[in-house]
Amino acid sequence: MKSKEKGSSKSDKSSNPFLAKQWNGSNPNETEEEAQTRVRQLQEAQRVSKEIDHNLSETKKALEKRRRGVKILLLGQSESGKSSVLKNFQRAFAPKHFESERAVWKTIIQLNIIASLRLIIETLKAEWEPSGGSAYPTTSTSSEAAGGPGRKLRRLRLTLSPLFFIEANILKLISPGCKECREVCVRGTEWKTLLSKRPRLPPPGSADFGLTARRRSQSVINHENDPTSVLCASRDEIIDLWEDPVVQETLERRGVYLQQMPGFFMSDIARIATPEYLPTDSDIVRARIRTVGVEEHHFVVERGVDTNSDVYITDVGGSRSQRATWVPYFDDVQAILFLAPLAFNQTLQEAVRVNRLEDSLLLWREICSSKLLAKANLILFFNKMDVLKTTLAAGVQVKNEM
Ligand SMILES: Nc1nc2c(ncn2[C@@H]2O[C@H](COP(=O)(O)OP(=O)(O)OP(=O)(O)O)[C@@H](O)[C@H]2O)c(=O)[nH]1
Ligand SMILES: [Mg+2]
Structure with missing residues (x-):
C-alpha cells in the first residue's frame, strides 16, 4: 500500500479514496454525517489493509525462515517408531524444549x-x-x-x-x-x-x-x-x-x-x-501416542555446531488408511527418514494378517519409486534392534514367519 502511494501520480491521488477530502460543505450531495461515516469507513479499510500487509510480511519472514531451515519427513508404518525418533531428536538437540x-x-x-x-x-x-x-x-x-x-x-x-x-x-x-x-x-x-x-x-x-x-x-x-x-x-x-x-x-x-x-x-x-x-x-x-494425520514440529537447535538452526520435522500417522495423506508433504523436504522396524514375527494392528516386515518392504519400494521424491535424500533406518535380538534369542526363525 505504502509504496503505491509514494509512486503515485497526481491523477492517481485524486482517485485514491484514502486521500479524499474531508467534508467542508463543498459537496452538496453529502451531509456532514455521511462524510464522517465515509471517513470512518476509509480509516477502517486502511487499518485492515495495514493488518493484511503486516500478516503478509510475517508469513513471508516465516517462509524464508522455513526455507533456510532443516526439513525432515518421517515415514514408516504405524508403530515403526517415527514419533519416538522425533522425541529423541528433540532430546538430543533441543533439551530445554524437551x-x-x-x-x-x-x-x-x-x-x-x-x-x-x-x-x-x-x-x-x-x-x-x-x-x-x-x-x-x-x-x-x-x-x-x-x-x-x-x-x-x-x-x-x-x-x-x-x-x-x-x-x-x-x-x-x-x-x-x-x-x-x-x-x-x-x-x-x-x-x-x-x-x-x-x-x-x-x-x-x-x-x-x-x-x-x-x-x-x-x-x-x-x-x-x-x-x-x-x-x-x-x-x-x-x-x-x-x-x-x-x-x-x-x-x-x-x-x-x-x-x-x-x-x-x-x-x-x-x-x-x-x-x-x-x-x-x-x-x-x-510413551505411546498414536499419530493421526500429518503434523509439523518446529524447534531451534540449542547446542552443537548448528545452534540456532531451525529444524522442521514432519511426523505422520503410519497406519494404512493414512498413507494417502502423505503425498502433499513429499515436496519441499531435504531428507526422508524411513523407519523399518525389524519385528519380523509381528503383524500390522490394522491388518492382522500382514507381516510388519513385508509391509515395510512394500512401502519402502513405493516410496523409492515415487517421482515426487526423485530429488529427496532417502535414509533407511532399521529400528527396534532390541526386539530383533529378543525374538531371535527366543528361537523364532525368519523363514517360518515370512
Ligand atoms: N522396543 C522398542 N520399542 C520401540 C523402539 N522405537 C520405538 N519403540 C516403541 O514403539 C512404539 C511405537 O512408536 P511410535 O514412535 O509411537 O510409532 P509411530 O511410527 O509414530 O506410530 P504411528 O504414530 O501410529 O504412525 C512406542 O511405544 C515406542 O516406545 C525401539 O527401538 N525398540
Ligand atoms: Mg507417531
Whole structure:
C-alpha cells in the first residue's frame, strides 16, 4: 500500500479514496454525517489493509525462515517408531524444549497404564465371565483360594472404574474425534497445551495444594481429569494383579503379550504410581501416542555446531488408511527418514494378517519409486534392534514367519 502511494501520480491521488477530502460543505450531495461515516469507513479499510500487509510480511519472514531451515519427513508404518525418533531428536538437540514438555508426558504414560489395565480386565472377563455371568476356570489356583477369580475380578473392576472414567474425560479433551479409540491418538500438537492447561490439583505438599483443594474438593478435580490419586491409591492392587501367576498365564494363553505392545509400563507401577512421579527421558520415549494425520514440529537447535538452526520435522500417522495423506508433504523436504522396524514375527494392528516386515518392504519400494521424491535424500533406518535380538534369542526363525 505504502509504496503505491509514494509512486503515485497526481491523477492517481485524486482517485485514491484514502486521500479524499474531508467534508467542508463543498459537496452538496453529502451531509456532514455521511462524510464522517465515509471517513470512518476509509480509516477502517486502511487499518485492515495495514493488518493484511503486516500478516503478509510475517508469513513471508516465516517462509524464508522455513526455507533456510532443516526439513525432515518421517515415514514408516504405524508403530515403526517415527514419533519416538522425533522425541529423541528433540532430546538430543533441543533439551530445554524437551524438558518443557516433561509434565504432559506423565498423563500419556498414565493413560498407557490405564489402557493396559483395560486390556487385562477384558481378557480376564472373557476368561472368567464368558457370558457375562460368573463362570470360573476349572483349575485350582491361588486366586481361587483368595475368594475365587470372579469375585476378585469384580472387586478389581470396581476399584479401577474411576480410572476408566478419568481416561474417557482426558481422551474427550485431547482427541475429541476419536470416539472408539482403544489407545491415545492425537491430531496435531494442541493436545500438549490442552493437557497442561487442564485444572488439576498441585502435588501434595506444594504451597498451592491446600488452597486449590479448599476451592474445589480433591475428589471432584481428580475424578475429572487427573488419574494420579486413583492410580496411587490402587497401586498395590494393580501390582498384585500384574504379578498374579494366574493372570499372567491367562494373558499368555489368550495371546495377549502386553510386554511387546507399545506403551508398556506395567512393570513400572511401583515407580510411576506415586504423587511425585515425573517421567524419565526413557519413559517419555517409550510413551505411546498414536499419530493421526500429518503434523509439523518446529524447534531451534540449542547446542552443537548448528545452534540456532531451525529444524522442521514432519511426523505422520503410519497406519494404512493414512498413507494417502502423505503425498502433499513429499515436496519441499531435504531428507526422508524411513523407519523399518525389524519385528519380523509381528503383524500390522490394522491388518492382522500382514507381516510388519513385508509391509515395510512394500512401502519402502513405493516410496523409492515415487517421482515426487526423485530429488529427496532417502535414509533407511532399521529400528527396534532390541526386539530383533529378543525374538531371535527366543528361537523364532525368519523363514517360518515370512
Ligand atoms: N522396543 C522398542 N520399542 C520401540 C523402539 N522405537 C520405538 N519403540 C516403541 O514403539 C512404539 C511405537 O512408536 P511410535 O514412535 O509411537 O510409532 P509411530 O511410527 O509414530 O506410530 P504411528 O504414530 O501410529 O504412525 C512406542 O511405544 C515406542 O516406545 C525401539 O527401538 N525398540
Ligand atoms: Mg507417531
